[in-house]
Amino acid sequence: MRIKDKIKDFFSKPKSTSNTDAIESTGTTHGKKLCISSKEKCMLAEELTPRECDTYLLLLEGYTLKETAKKLGIEYSTANTYQTAVYRKLHVNSRAELIINYRDIGKSKIEEKKGEM
Numbered sequence: 001m002r003i004k005d006k007i008k009d010f011f012s013k014p015k016s017t018s019n020t021d022a023i024e025s026t027g028t029t030h031g032k033k034l035c036i037s038s039k040e041k042c043m044l045a046e047e048l049t050p051r052e053c054d055t056y057l058l059l060l061e062g063y064t065l066k067e068t069a070k071k072l073g074i075e076y077s078t079a080n081t082y083q084t085a086v087y088r089k090l091h092v093n094s095r096a097e098l099i100i101n102y103r104d105i106g107k108s109k110i111e112e113k114k115g116e117m
Contacts, residue, residue, distance in 0.1 A: 041105050055082040
């Protein structure tokens with residue numbers, strides 16, 4: 001087999017996914033909408049660490065990443081790391097997708113958090 005054929009063969013194979021199950025989604029104008037129940041979304045959101053949860057809630061409230069970092073008293077790069085982890089754990093790729101999919105869950109978490117204070 002020639003090198004060219006090997007390369008073609010390599011790129012024609014389907015890419016392997018991570019060890020987590022793929023979550024079905026439908027496209028919207030601003031991103032994908034996940035096809036999972038609110039209960040499943042809550043379960044995903046509960047997997048966030050406390051700091052990721054703080055970041056998640058501030059992002060849902062509309063704060064920029066820079067403002068989020070300032071509010072949490074952390075460096076911008078740290079806030080960016082938390083945001084990346086939140087996106088990965090919640091199966092979204094952008095703030096728009098985060099808001100589209102987790103707005104309702106986020107509101108209840110925000111209310112719970114304010115009630116604790």
